[in-house]
Amino acid sequence: MRTMRVHELSEDISVLRMDEVTLPPPRAGEVRLRLKACSINFPDILMVQGKYQFKPELPFAPGMEGAGVVAAVGDGVTKLKAGDEVVAGLRVGGFAEEVNIPADNCRPIPKGMDFIKAAAYPAAYLTAYVALVIRGNLQPGETLLVHGSTGGVGMAAVDIGKLWGATVIATSASDEKLKTVKARGADHVINVTRGFREEVKELTGGKGADVIYDPVGGDVFDESTRCIAWNGRLLIIGFTSGRIPTVSVNMPLIKGFSVVGVRAGEYGRRDPEAGRRNIEAIDRLAAEGKIAPHVCATFPLDHAVEAMRMLQNRQAVGKVVITMD
Structure with missing residues (x-):
């Protein structure tokens, strides 16, 4: 073969x-x-x-x-x-x-x-589910900021966010690509090439995003720390920008947010029973036609x-x- x-x-x-x-x-x-x-x-x-x-x-x-x-x-x-x-x-x-x-x-x-x-x-939606539901504890009515929203894991996060009753702000560096994400249900879209901090604050009445889903890293991560809400959760998915960012710990201290690492596969390897439940959850959503x-x-x-x-x-x-x- x-x-x-x-x-x-x-x-x-x-x-x-x-x-x-x-x-x-x-x-x-x-x-x-x-x-x-x-x-x-x-x-x-x-x-x-x-x-x-x-x-x-x-x-x-x-x-x-x-x-x-x-x-x-x-x-x-x-x-x-x-x-x-x-x-x-x-x-x-x-x-x-x-x-x-x-x-x-x-x-x-x-x-x-x-x-x-x-x-x-499987990989995209399992990542989004573990990140938002398990690690991020996303709640109905919260604001979810999804970076890299035009990629596979980003689109999955938009879908899961909407299913969980969040207001979804989706970002990308392409206006044309963002049209697809908007058509799939994102409430707001932002082109990150012009920055996003001030627009996120405006859309949230100055509060900032409750949950930020970041598979990009680099400058996007840095700016995310400037527009996250009190008690927010900044979810680290990956570093497609190529730069692994760092954060001064006084930032989460002063602003009261958490930086949370997400490795969906490793989560299941370390806790097989929880991993099985997570897979069953996305399979059920797929069978019900709620995600694709x-x-x-x-x-x-x-x-x-x-x-x-x-x-x-x-x-x-x-x-x-x-x-x-």
């Missing part, structure tokens, strides 16, 4: 190359998944560059999440059978036509979702680098997905 793999870490993601490999039979507790789609996430790029906290052994195929059809099951697997359509948490390995993974990492595709949307919703990712582009497997560059160059609006057929 074909797989796009990394044999050496590099800033240049074009080091990925197509390999032909033969998978062994699935081991006890595993299934072989014939992938139909795999979505791209920013950590996939960081892993190729050797910059992510999780560093898989070389060679490896990127791809944290996917959807497909069970092709075979190993000994002891009773809850899945060949032909089942599932969504899978992979961490790595998704840029491939097939993959052997633990059966426990698979679950049924939510009703009404195709393979492409099924591959694109915005997929802006799909690429075939042999164009995986092109797909990653779309994300890397800030051209994507929502999610980008690789398809295997």
Whole structure:
């Protein structure tokens, strides 16, 4: 079977190359998944560059999440059978036509979702759910400021924020991209290239945002500390700007806000029962039709680098997905 793999870490993601490999039979507790789609996430790029906290052994195929059809099951697997359509948490390995993974990492595709949307919703919505509901304790009537709102995790945060009854202010560096977020339900949109501190204060009557969702970092984080409300929660999702910011601790002391780190996957690894409940929550929302990712582009497997560059160059609006057929 074909797989796009990394044999050496590099800033240049074009080091990925197509390999032909033969998978062994699935081991006890595993299934072989014939992938139909795999979505791209920013950590996939960081892993190729050797910059992510999780560093898989070389060679490896990127791809944290996917959807497909069970092709075979190993000994002891009773809850899945060949032909089942599932969504899978992979961490790595998704840029491939097939993959052997633990059966426990698979679950049924939510009703009404195709393979492409099924591959694109888990990581983004799990991140948004854990950040806003579990870590951020977002309450109805609060104001939520979502940075990077035109990306996959940002759009998911807009959706979860609206579902939880918040007033959502969405930011991006592109007026054109913000039109999509506004159409999906954001109450207000702000182009951050002209700054956002004063506009957030104006929209909140001088109070500031109760919860700030920040996958960007850098200057955006710095300015966020200037427009957060008393008892606010500044949620650290990532650093797509490339700069990891710092904060003088007198700022949260004087303004009474919290800086909260969010790693949704690690949350589940450290507390598996809580992780299971969080996954069930987003799966339920998906099955009820309350959440669905915005997929802006799909690429075939042999164009995986092109797909990653779309994300890397800030051209994507929502999610980008690789398809295997």
